[in-house]
Amino acid sequence: MxxxxxxxxxxxxxxxxxxxMATLVATPFGIGLAWLLARREFWGKxxxxxxxxxxLVLPPVVTGYLLLLTFGxxxxxxxxxxxxxxxxxxxxxTGAALACGIMSFPLLVRPIRLSIEAVDRxxxxxxxxxxxxxxxxxxxxxxxxxxxxxxxxxxxxxxxAIGEFGATITFVSNIPGETQxxxxxxxxxxxAPDGDAAAGRLVLISIVxxxxxxxxSEWFARRATKRLxxx
Amino acid sequence: MLRxxxxxQLGEFSLEASFESQGRVTGLFGASGxxxxxxxxxxxxxxxxxxxxxxxxxxxxxxxxxxxxVRPHRRRIGYVFQDARLFPHLDVRQNLDYGRRMxxxxxxxxxxxxxxxxxxxxxxxxRRPGKLSGGERQRVALGRALLSKPRLLLLDEPLGSLDEGxxxxxxxxxxxxxxEGIPMVYVSHDxxxxxxxxxxxxxxxxxxxTALGGVKVLT
Numbered sequence: 102m103x104x105x106x107x108x109x110x111x112x113x114x115x116x117x118x119x120x121x122m123a124t125l126v127a128t129p130f131g132i133g134l135a136w137l138l139a140r141r142e143f144w145g146k147x148x149x150x151x152x153x154x155x156x157l158v159l160p161p162v163v164t165g166y167l168l169l170l171t172f173g174x175x176x177x178x179x180x181x182x183x184x185x186x187x188x189x190x191x192x193x194x195t196g197a198a199l200a201c202g203i204m205s206f207p208l209l210v211r212p213i214r215l216s217i218e219a220v221d222r223x224x225x226x227x228x229x230x231x232x233x234x235x236x237x238x239x240x241x242x243x244x245x246x247x248x249x250x251x252x253x254x255x256x257x258x259x260x261x262a263i264g265e266f267g268a269t270i271t272f273v274s275n276i277p278g279e280t281q282x283x284x285x286x287x288x289x290x291x292x293a294p295d296g297d298a299a300a301g302r303l304v305l306i307s308i309v310x311x312x313x314x315x316x317x318s319e320w321f322a323r324r325a326t327k328r329l330x331x332x
Numbered sequence: 333m334l335r336x337x338x339x340x341q342l343g344e345f346s347l348e349a350s351f352e353s354q355g356r357v358t359g360l361f362g363a364s365g366x367x368x369x370x371x372x373x374x375x376x377x378x379x380x381x382x383x384x385x386x387x388x389x390x391x392x393x394x395x396x397x398x399x400x401x402v403r404p405h406r407r408r409i410g411y412v413f414q415d416a417r418l419f420p421h422l423d424v425r426q427n428l429d430y431g432r433r434m435x436x437x438x439x440x441x442x443x444x445x446x447x448x449x450x451x452x453x454x455x456x457x458x459r460r461p462g463k464l465s466g467g468e469r470q471r472v473a474l475g476r477a478l479l480s481k482p483r484l485l486l487l488d489e490p491l492g493s494l495d496e497g498x499x500x501x502x503x504x505x506x507x508x509x510x511x512e513g514i515p516m517v518y519v520s521h522d523x524x525x526x527x528x529x530x531x532x533x534x535x536x537x538x539x540x541x542t543a544l545g546g547v548k549v550l551t
Contacts, residue, residue, distance in 0.1 A: 223413070226378050230378070230404050230407075230409065230411040231434055231477070231480045232408070232435040233430075245421050246420070246421055
């Protein structure tokens, strides 16, 4: 295997930028939603739960197409955002981040929800008898105790985002330097007659990133158990 | 003065309790399953009565007919749970300081020293709850509740999870606390414990108050 070419570097760095952006923006929403699903009973909860998981079971090309219809230049939301706030998703790296964020959202939310459910509600009660308002209970007891789960969810979401292909290529296409991530670069390379070596290098890099993320996620989960036992 | 007049249906179990207490230490006495914990959970605001009134020093905390329910964090009622419930991610010092921070009170190092001396926990401040014995944990929980400056302290079988030797270890601290003059509601199924601590007894049986009065009702 020879050296990584500038074009490959561009794809790798773009993938990282897209996945980091997707994870950072999705995390606050993920925490809020995980808390709602873990701690509140409300009308339509099972529908919301299903909706969060939808990208996991829907064909990615369908999600991508729906994104195009909604956030495309002439889409209902996309047109409004472009005209009023100057935010354009279509065929931009930000669109790739949006697609990756939505596709990885179920994987992000699940560990956070589980770790919030594992927080002892009796500790939250103790906190409220000591004078903590509900948001203070969340900020000083629930969230710190669920933190390893939050990190695990972020790592898992990041790993999913960096490998996302179907929804991204449908929504923002495969433009080198703008929307061509590692996955779409590999796709282009294996279509070309002499792309095997380059594709092999990128495949190796995606395996390393994915393995690293899984190991990190496992490590955070183990820390969570330790934290809850107060040692 | 504490006034309680509530009803609550919990599955098959119905709780109907009414009493007034002027005493410094009100002993809530009854076998397990008599409804003691449900009753103090309602005083703390952690559970809402189906019907009735709870008032403390003239302030209405619950009045179902008027739709009043003061949330637990606004009641300034301290609660020492049977299982201590210290925050595992905070050390002892941070646990003790928690109520002050939540209520945005000024730091009061004199008060902190006084309470840690009273309970002999000054040497534990840097430890995590996971590294404390059962008796130490219970003393820290007491200190934590006291330092939030409550106007009433609820204690739910604070010695319940301890063996005989440990009980003897904590009891003197509770007597000291009573002599400090902070009003308490002390829940126990142990008559001997209440004879040492309580100034007034509310006896509870199957969710009903069966006797009210001085410690002599504990015969």
